[in-house]
Amino acid sequence: MSQTKWWKSAVVYQIYPLSFCDSNGDGIGDLQGIISKLDYLATLGVDVLWLSPVYQSPMDDNGYDISNYYQIDPVFGTMSDFQQLLYEVHQRKMKLIIDLVVNHTSDEHIWFQEARQSKSNPKRDYYIWRDQPSDIGSVFSGSAWEFDSLTNQYYFHLFSKKQPDLNWDNANLRNEIYTMINFWLDLGIDGFRLDVIDLIGKDIDRKWLCDGPYLLERLNEMHQSCFQGRDVLTVGECPCLSIDRVKEVTSGDDPLLSMVFQFGHMSLDEIPGKGKWDCKPLDLIALKQYFNTMQTQLHNQGWNSLFWSNHDQVRAVSRFGSEEWRYQSQTMLSTLLFGLEGTPYIYQGEELGMTGIKLPQVAQYKDIETLNMANEKRALGWSEEQILQSIYKKGRDNSRTPMQWDDSYQAGFTTGVPWLLVNPNYTTLNAHQDRQSMQSIYRYTQQLIQIRKQYFSLIQGSFNLLYEHDPELFLYERECNSQGLLIIANFGPNVKEILLPVYSKQQRLIQNDQSFAFSQNGVLPPYFAAIYLYTR
Ligand code: GLC
Ligand code: CA
Numbered sequence: 380m381s382q383t384k385w386w387k388s389a390v391v392y393q394i395y396p397l398s399f400c401d402s403n404g405d406g407i408g409d410l411q412g413i414i415s416k417l418d419y420l421a422t423l424g425v426d427v428l429w430l431s432p433v434y435q436s437p438m439d440d441n442g443y444d445i446s447n448y449y450q451i452d453p454v455f456g457t458m459s460d461f462q463q464l465l466y467e468v469h470q471r472k473m474k475l476i477i478d479l480v481v482n483h484t485s486d487e488h489i490w491f492q493e494a495r496q497s498k499s500n501p502k503r504d505y506y507i508w509r510d511q512p513s514d515i516g517s518v519f520s521g522s523a524w525e526f527d528s529l530t531n532q533y534y535f536h537l538f539s540k541k542q543p544d545l546n547w548d549n550a551n552l553r554n555e556i557y558t559m560i561n562f563w564l565d566l567g568i569d570g571f572r573l574d575v576i577d578l579i580g581k582d583i584d585r586k587w588l589c590d591g592p593y594l595l596e597r598l599n600e601m602h603q604s605c606f607q608g609r610d611v612l613t614v615g616e617c618p619c620l621s622i623d624r625v626k627e628v629t630s631g632d633d634p635l636l637s638m639v640f641q642f643g644h645m646s647l648d649e650i651p652g653k654g655k656w657d658c659k660p661l662d663l664i665a666l667k668q669y670f671n672t673m674q675t676q677l678h679n680q681g682w683n684s685l686f687w688s689n690h691d692q693v694r695a696v697s698r699f700g701s702e703e704w705r706y707q708s709q710t711m712l713s714t715l716l717f718g719l720e721g722t723p724y725i726y727q728g729e730e731l732g733m734t735g736i737k738l739p740q741v742a743q744y745k746d747i748e749t750l751n752m753a754n755e756k757r758a759l760g761w762s763e764e765q766i767l768q769s770i771y772k773k774g775r776d777n778s779r780t781p782m783q784w785d786d787s788y789q790a791g792f793t794t795g796v797p798w799l800l801v802n803p804n805y806t807t808l809n810a811h812q813d814r815q816s817m818q819s820i821y822r823y824t825q826q827l828i829q830i831r832k833q834y835f836s837l838i839q840g841s842f843n844l845l846y847e848h849d850p851e852l853f854l855y856e857r858e859c860n861s862q863g864l865l866i867i868a869n870f871g872p873n874v875k876e877i878l879l880p881v882y883s884k885q886q887r888l889i890q891n892d893q894s895f896a897f898s899q900n901g902v903l904p905p906y907f908a909a910i911y912l913y914t915r
Contacts, residue, residue, distance in 0.1 A: 386612040389426035401793035410456035421471040424828035432478040439541040444485035474569035483542040507535035520751040557604040570612035577617040589619035598635040629681040638682045656769045674842035683721040693777040697735040706818040707906035710891040714908035717827045718866035730824040735777035746775045785811035836862045863913045869903040882913035
């Protein structure tokens with residue numbers, strides 16, 4: 380039964396609205412801008428669009444700080460623009476999911492404005508207040524506690540101090556959230572990406588934050604109150620669930636969440652125990668082990684999402700591939716991802732192999748996490764150069780620079796001054812140019828999406844990792860009912876000789892370098908990738 384869920388064979392495309400397309404020249408992407416690009420997305424072949432938040436927000440964390448869940452922020456447009464977008468998406472046989480941010484609100488949300496007023500305010504308990512702070516730190520540097528002199532108590536904020544955490548112990552709050560979720564579902568959207576949802580089960584007094592003691596009971600209640608009986612896609616951002624927990628949450632015919640985002644592969648280039656800013660080179664064997672575990676453990680027992688990048692992570696090609704071998708390495712990464720079990724996500728610009736950015740000054744960055752980190756590291760004695768190097772490797776603005784549509788003014792993103800600088804490489808790296816080129820990443824992605832829809836082994840097949848201990852090759856087989864697919868990737872710039880498996884028949888479905896011909900003694904060009912259909 381669960382095999383037939385539409386979202387298992389879907390491909391999702393993430394739009395970061397601030398940076399996608401600006402229709403009115405104010406330098407900020409908006410809903411009409413998105414509408415103007417829907418044909419580009421439909422032609423790519425994606426099934427679902429995920430919009431990062433477009434609700435009313437003071438934009439301290441680019442919309443992940445919501446001040447009104449029922450309003451569209453005026454920089455993006457109006458509720459009628461949203462309804463038009465939804466209609467136009469559905470017209471093109473695509474679906475639309477939106478971000479749901481309910482671990483916290485903005486401090487400018489009316490609930491918090493009221494809660495601050497007095498300890499006896501009816502909304503006080505919607506947030507988390509204590510007389511004394513504990514030593515829990517904020518994800519965005521510093522303490523997670525902020526003193527509010529109005530009532531002489533501290534409120535809790537795991538992210539910026541303008542993002543107070545909601546108190547999920549409060550039943551009234553929970554009901555208001557469910558009413559809001561149902562409002563959007565009744566409007567006809569097709570689901571949600573649930574921001575840091577595993578945090579709603581936390582117990583801060585026990586310092587138990589991720590995957591907390593109340594998570595399952597709250598997801599259950601939310602499911603019963605909102606999602607049950609509706610055929611929607613829900614993807615929970617869950618940075619630290621155990622595999623068993625992922626199974627509990629995503630398995631069965633009517634799972635609590637359709638799928639989760641797991642981040643194990645995103646921390647492999649971090650020095651353990653040091654956090655995201657202290658980096659080391661990626662170890663491909665560790666990456667393969669991670670995927671091997673997830674793939675084999677979740678097969679028939681849960682469902683995962685597949686991604687290399689998003690608005691919080693740097694660009695895939697700059698991080699895992701090579702900007703010098705942009706076409707080869709981006710297509711290699713996409714091939715690997717699309718071969719796996721799970722639902723693939725494309726982050727805007729990934730279908731062009733967009734790269735990260737290196738701005739010369741810290742002050743040119745906009746992301747609150749980046750700026751807070753810079754202050755913190757300065758206080759620890761880091762030089763500006765050291766700070767910049769970390770930002771180049773891990774800063775979130777790397778993936779937030781405006782979409783590069785063509786080689787005209789500001790890459791065709793805006794006629795005004797963009798809110799964040801356009802990557803100067805737009806003159807040669809842009810959607811228009813890519814599609815003119817013999818080596819088009821967009822067209823390659825289009826083909827991958829078609830292959831994904833044609834071969835059920837990609838959705839349901841078993842996973843068999845080959846060459847487990849090779850530090851440069853990533854090969855695996857997917858198999859279901861004698862339909863076999865071999866996914867081949869050379870994860871580096873070296874030509875690799877390889878003994879390929881022997882099948883009775885094999886047929887090429889896609890490959891990123893036409894010079895390669897399948898034979899037992901194969902020679903793989905740099906960043907080579909291919910998918911072959913085989914019969915044993
Ligand atoms: C999630 C979002 C990120 C945001 C954070 C706080 O991780 O993806 O962009 O800053 O939650 O809402
Ligand atoms: Ca605009």
